Amino acid sequence: MPVFILRRxxxxxxxxxFMSLLVxxxxxxxxxxxxxxxxxQADQADIERAIAALGLDKPLWEQYLIxxxxxxxxxxxxxxxxxxxxIQLILERMPATLELALAATGMxxxxxxxxxxxxxxxxxxxxxxxxxxxxxxxxxxxxFWVGLMLIMVFAVELGWLPSNGRGPxxxxxxxxxxxxxxxxxxxxxxxxxxxxxxxxxLIIRLTRAGTxxxxxxxxxxxxxxxxxxxxxxxxxxxxxxxxxxxxTVIGLEFGSVIAFAIVTESIFAWPGMGKLIIDSINVLxxxxxxxxxxxxxxxxxxxxxxxxIVYSLLDPRVRIxxxxx
Amino acid sequence: xxxxxxxxQRIAADFAQxxxxxxxxxxxxxxxxxxxxxxxISPQNxxxxxxxxxxxxxxxxxxxxxxxxxxxxxxxxxxxxxLSGIFYGLRISLGVGVASTLCAVIIGLTMGLCAxxxxxxxxxVIMRCVDIQLSFPAILIALILLALLxxxxxxxxxxxxxxxxxxxxxxxxxxxxxxxxKEYIEAAMCLALPxxxxxxxxxxxxxxxxxxxxxxxxxxxxxxxxATLSYLGIGVPITxxxxxxxxxxxxxxxxxxxxxxxFFPGIALLLTIVSINLVADQLRDVLNPRLQK
Numbered sequence: 001m002p003v004f005i006l007r008r009x010x011x012x013x014x015x016x017x018f019m020s021l022l023v024x025x026x027x028x029x030x031x032x033x034x035x036x037x038x039x040x041q042a043d044q045a046d047i048e049r050a051i052a053a054l055g056l057d058k059p060l061w062e063q064y065l066i067x068x069x070x071x072x073x074x075x076x077x078x079x080x081x082x083x084x085x086x087i088q089l090i091l092e093r094m095p096a097t098l099e100l101a102l103a104a105t106g107m108x109x110x111x112x113x114x115x116x117x118x119x120x121x122x123x124x125x126x127x128x129x130x131x132x133x134x135x136x137x138x139x140x141x142x143x144f145w146v147g148l149m150l151i152m153v154f155a156v157e158l159g160w161l162p163s164n165g166r167g168p169x170x171x172x173x174x175x176x177x178x179x180x181x182x183x184x185x186x187x188x189x190x191x192x193x194x195x196x197x198x199x200x201x202l203i204i205r206l207t208r209a210g211t212x213x214x215x216x217x218x219x220x221x222x223x224x225x226x227x228x229x230x231x232x233x234x235x236x237x238x239x240x241x242x243x244x245x246x247x248t249v250i251g252l253e254f255g256s257v258i259a260f261a262i263v264t265e266s267i268f269a270w271p272g273m274g275k276l277i278i279d280s281i282n283v284l285x286x287x288x289x290x291x292x293x294x295x296x297x298x299x300x301x302x303x304x305x306x307x308x309i310v311y312s313l314l315d316p317r318v319r320i321x322x323x324x325x
Numbered sequence: 326x327x328x329x330x331x332x333x334q335r336i337a338a339d340f341a342q343x344x345x346x347x348x349x350x351x352x353x354x355x356x357x358x359x360x361x362x363x364x365x366i367s368p369q370n371x372x373x374x375x376x377x378x379x380x381x382x383x384x385x386x387x388x389x390x391x392x393x394x395x396x397x398x399x400x401x402x403x404x405x406x407x408l409s410g411i412f413y414g415l416r417i418s419l420g421v422g423v424a425s426t427l428c429a430v431i432i433g434l435t436m437g438l439c440a441x442x443x444x445x446x447x448x449x450v451i452m453r454c455v456d457i458q459l460s461f462p463a464i465l466i467a468l469i470l471l472a473l474l475x476x477x478x479x480x481x482x483x484x485x486x487x488x489x490x491x492x493x494x495x496x497x498x499x500x501x502x503x504x505x506x507k508e509y510i511e512a513a514m515c516l517a518l519p520x521x522x523x524x525x526x527x528x529x530x531x532x533x534x535x536x537x538x539x540x541x542x543x544x545x546x547x548x549x550x551x552a553t554l555s556y557l558g559i560g561v562p563i564t565x566x567x568x569x570x571x572x573x574x575x576x577x578x579x580x581x582x583x584x585x586x587x588f589f590p591g592i593a594l595l596l597t598i599v600s601i602n603l604v605a606d607q608l609r610d611v612l613n614p615r616l617q618k
Contacts, residue, residue: 015457026473140602142549144556145591148572152584163580256462263464266557267576278557281472289472296465304460 008308012301019297023290024067071294077287081280086291090273095175096166097272100264101257103179103188104195105250112200113246116207117234123212131204138201143260147194147267154190162187164269191268195261199253206249210242217241248311255303259296339611349603356597360415367409368394372564386585399585401574407585410571411593417567418597421478422548425485430540432486433493438524438532440494441501452498455491463488463550471559481560485547496539500532534612541605545598552594568594 042050058066070076076086119131155163168183169176178184214220215238223233262274269275273292280288330338341347359366386399386407398407440451458466467484474480504510505528513523552569554560561567566574568590575586 011453011457022469023473136602137599140545140549140598141595142553142598144553144569145572145594148576148579148587148591152579152588156580156582156584256465259462259465259468262468263553263557277468277472278559281559293469293472297461297469300461300465 004312005309008305012305016298016301020068020071020294021064023293024064076291076294079280079285079288081283081285081288086287087295089288090276090291090295093271093273093276095177096270097258097261097265097274099177099179100188100191100195100270100272101254101261103192104264105199105254105257107192107196108199108203109246109250111196112203113207113239116204117211117239119204120208120211120215121234123208132208135201135204138197138204141197143194143198143263144267146197147191147264150190150194151267161190163190166271191264191270194267195257195264198260199250199257202249202253203246206246207242210245211238214238214241248307251310252303252307255300258299336611340607343607343610346603346607349600349607352596352600353604356415356593356600357419359412360419363409363412363416367406367412369406369409371405371409371413385583386589398589399583401571401586402578407571407589410566411568411590414566414568414571414590415593415597417478417561417565418548418551418569418594421482421485421551421561421567422544425482425547425551426489426540426544428482429486429489429543430493430536433490434497434529434532434536436490437494437497438501438528441498441505442520442524442528448498451494455494458491459495463546464553467550467554468559471554476559476562478561478565481551481554484554485551488550489543489547492539492543493536496535497532500535501528504528504531538605538609538612541601541608545601545605548594548601549598568597 074087078084079086079089082089115131119128122128151163154161166178166184166187168181169178171177178188219241220233220237223237228237258274261270261272262278264270265272265274266278273296276288277292279285280292340350364370394406398411400406401410436451436455440448466488470484470487471480474483510523510527513527518527551560551567552572555567555569556573558573561570563570571590572587572594575583575588575590579587
């Protein structure tokens with residue numbers, strides 16, 4: 001067990017190291033770092049001071065070490081566009097992204113599991129088939145296309161819901177959130193549906209497959225033989241057993257929800273990290289790009305590491321095969 | 326089953342059993358033809374500035390331009406015919422999708438075959454790379470690469486190849502591991518054929534069916550991802566707009582009710598992706614040996 005965790009930890013550190021090297025090479029070695037890292041509006045004296053301060057006159061490997069040290073100290077430079085530290089800027093935008101991601105995940109679970117159960121219990125009925133066809137569309141349609149259609153129908157044609165921004169926010173433990181006011185919820189609905197769609201389809205398919213498999217198991221036959229009501233068999237016996245893979249996938253996929261929030265946030269002008277990175281790329285705000293890439297990669301490595309460790313705790317087969325490999 | 330049938334005929338006959346898949350194939354063929362012959366059938370060359378007139382901008386579908394051309398699907402903010410824009414955009418979207426998938430298939434196939442055939446450390450290194458890469462969502466990897474490299478068709482294709490190769494490597498490896506243990510490979514090894522010949526002439530053809538299925542699905546995924554990246558403004562450059570970029574260009578006007586600039590390119594994208602998926606779905610059933618009668 002400790003060997004497994006150690007190997008995984010080592011691998012995570014290696015990936016992080018490789019990613020930092022990639023970002024470093026991308027930003028510092030390709031192109032002129034003076035243009036990239038120093039505000040173009042600075043005068044000559046400022047530029048020279050900055051070159052010395054950033055160590056751009058030193059050899060490349062030494063520059064990389066300096067970059068690493070700065071990154072570890074949490075100093076990745078100031079945003080050109082906002083003139084505040086890049087890390088601080090991203091951390092300020094993080095709650096909006098997390099709120100959207102959580103709302104979308106919640107929506108996908110609350111709607112996906114019942115619909116998946118329905119499709120699993122009656123696979124040949126027309127609602128069952130309709131649910132499955134819908135889930136295929138949810139898989140294959142690009143997120144941004146669906147977002148566009150949502151805006152076109154619900155915001156432009158019907159005028160029911162707003163199509164951009166977060167609305168007024170309320171402070172909850174010092175963090176601004178939207179879901180505590182009606183106006184905030186109205187702003188949250190369309191982006192959350194848009195972001196939820198892919199996970200929603202995934203959960204429907206998982207639940208349906210799990211349900212169909214569980215219905216054939218002995219414990220379900222036994223429960224029926226005991227004379228339990230259908231609601232109890234499905235609600236307790238089936239549901240409990242299919243929850244394990246579903247919960248795993250929801251956990252695993254949370255990272256990808258945050259990644260796809262880039263698209264949803266850009267469409268709905270939701271002021272989160274994802275919109276920030278796209279805006280930063282468009283105006284070449286390099287410190288923010290570097291900081292975002294390093295933060296999101298670290299976040300992913302952390303999620304993957306946690307999932308791996310939890311998995312190995314739950315399932316001994318994982319760590320046995322890992323110890324062999 | 327009829328003995329006279331060649332495998333290709335059998336596949337074609339099985340494929341034709343699904344009406345939906347045939348419809349998908351018909352739509353896909355039409356889209357391919359349109360993309361191929363775009364310069365011949367477009368009412369207008371949307372990138373020839375001499376043919377554009379700003380006075381024709383943002384006209385609704387069906388209106389006539391100053392010089393008598395009918396904009397069946399309306400015109401955009403530069404006075405371009407949307408229909409022509411879609412024809413040219415399809416070329417770029419399909420071109421990027423197909424080119425990146427082909428390259429990724431070749432890389433993934435080689436990597437997967439090497440991993441399965443040589444095993445040991447080669448296998449370990451290749452598959453660890455695949456695992457690590459697949460633990461990040463495709464869109465994130467593409468975003469990182471394009472954020473570092475900048476816009477461009479070549480760069481977009483490069484990003485899409487990087488994103489895709491790992492799927493193929495993994496699929497090919499698992500098929501090849503099974504095939505490797507079969508007798509014909511053993512026989513080839515007994516004949517002391519060079520490893521390259523065994524891998525490419527004997528192992529490779531037998532690993533193709535699952536690869537074809539995944540590659541078909543992935544073309545649709547690649548087109549969707551390219552459209553997403555271009556929509557975000559980090560994919561193809563503005564001088565060579567794909568469907569995604571056309572949609573982005575119309576987005577601002579959509580909020581003021583001028584839906585057609587975004588909507589019709591969106592429909593073209595939808596038809597492309599759905600028709601490819603329908604074909605891929607049927608191909609999977611046809612090529613799956615477990616489902617064969």
